Amino acid sequence: MPKKYLLEVKDEHGRLDKFVSEQVPDLSRTRVKELIQDKNILVNNKSEKVSYKVQAGDCVLVNVPAVKPLDVVPENIPLDIVYEDDDVIVVNKPQGMVVHPAPGHPDHTLVNALLYHTKDLAQSPEGFRPGIVHRIDKDTSGLLMIAKNAKARESLEDQLAHKTNKRIYWAIVHGNFGEEGGTIDALIGRNPYDRKKMAVVENGKKAVTHFKVLEQFKGFSLIECQLETGRTHQIRVHLDYIGHAVAGDPLYGPRKTLKGHGQFLHAKVLGFRHPQSGKWMEFSVEPPKIFQDTLAQLEKKQVIR
Structure with missing residues (x-):
């Protein structure tokens, strides 16, 4: 069922999204932002930005459509x-x-x-x-x-x-590196020539990927990537951009690649603060069998120290 709330600002102050989320406990701040952007929250019968500073006397109408x-x-x-x-x-x-x-x-x-x-x-x-x-x-x-x-x-x-959580990926990529690691800071947006793909473009959104080389083989490398941002296909696009496409990637990689079930990319480590206790929690899981078996095959062929 849709709901409506009429809120009067008395002595409160601060951002609109913060004010509404504090006055209506059932609404998370994220949900409030969505409602503001969709013009379902009005201040004095006018649509305002999320960052609008409420003032004493303001009348805030909150319309919550049915989910x-x-x-x-x-x-x-x-x-x-x-x-x-x-x-x-x-x-x-x-x-x-x-x-x-x-x-x-x-x-x-x-x-x-x-x-x-x-x-x-x-x-x-x-x-x-x-x-x-x-x-x-x-x-x-x-x-x-x-x-x-x-x-x-x-x-x-x-x-x-x-960007206070931790997301670390392992990837098997094409080519070898002369450096131990680096940072890819390149804007990512929709590929203007292929709407199914993303690309590094001038008018894209900020995207930052940090990488570290873990091991190198003949023609391939195992690297660790840590996300600072989380754009669509970010790691795949960034690694292709620097000439080291993820092996097995059907969208961004070369046709001649390692056989598998798609890109050899694995979200290995995840860390965040617990929503209730605030305690830091961190988890790690090993890559799937096909990833591990492929690494073993590459090691048998030749490892570059």
């Missing part, structure tokens, strides 16, 4: 749950699984599996991605954090926005 019906069906799909409590789930997503339903992938997703596992997932405005605060690509394996309630969702999304 779109969830038409995603729970499916009994096994989950590799690394950690779970009343607020969060940390799951190790297998390669080949889509995170949430989308055109072309209406079911058999991580969300379908999560809905079968638990009814406690933070609502999403769209309805089709409850609990999801960040994503990894279908053929990328590894760790994801899931929010089970609105407070957890707000906290985890805030940590992502302020």
Whole structure:
């Protein structure tokens, strides 16, 4: 059911999104920002920015549309749950699984599996991605954090926005390096020539990837990447940009590559502060068997010290 709130600013001050989230506990700050951007929150009958500073005497109308019906069906799909409590789930997503339903992938997703596992997932405005605060690509394996309630969702999304969490990936890439590591700081946006792809473009959004070379083989390298930002396909685009495309990548890599089930990219380490306790939590999982077997084969051929 849609809800409406009429809030009068008395002696409060500060940003509009902060004021509304404090006055309406059921709304997370993230949800409030969405409502402001969609012009569902008006100040004195006018649409204002998220950063608007409320003043005594302001009248704030909050219109909360009904959440779109969830038409995603729970499916009994096994989950590799690394950690779970009343607020969060940390799951190790297998390669080949889509995170949430989308055109072309209406079911058999991580969300379908999560809905079968638990009814406690933070609502999403769209309805089709409850609990999801960040994503990894279908053929990328590894760790994801899931929010089970609105407070957890707000906290985890805030940590992502302020870059206070930790996300470390392993990747097998084409070519060898003369340096031990580096930082790729290049704007990423939609590829103007191919709408299915992202690219480094002048009018893109800031994207920063730090990398470290772990081991080098004949024609390939194992590297560790740490995300500072989280743009779509960021690691894949950045590594292709510097001439070291992820092996097996069907979208950004060369045709002649390592055989597998898509890109050899694995979200190995995930760290964040717990939404309730504030305690730092960090998890690590090994890459899938095909990733480890491929590394073993590369080591047999030749390791470059």
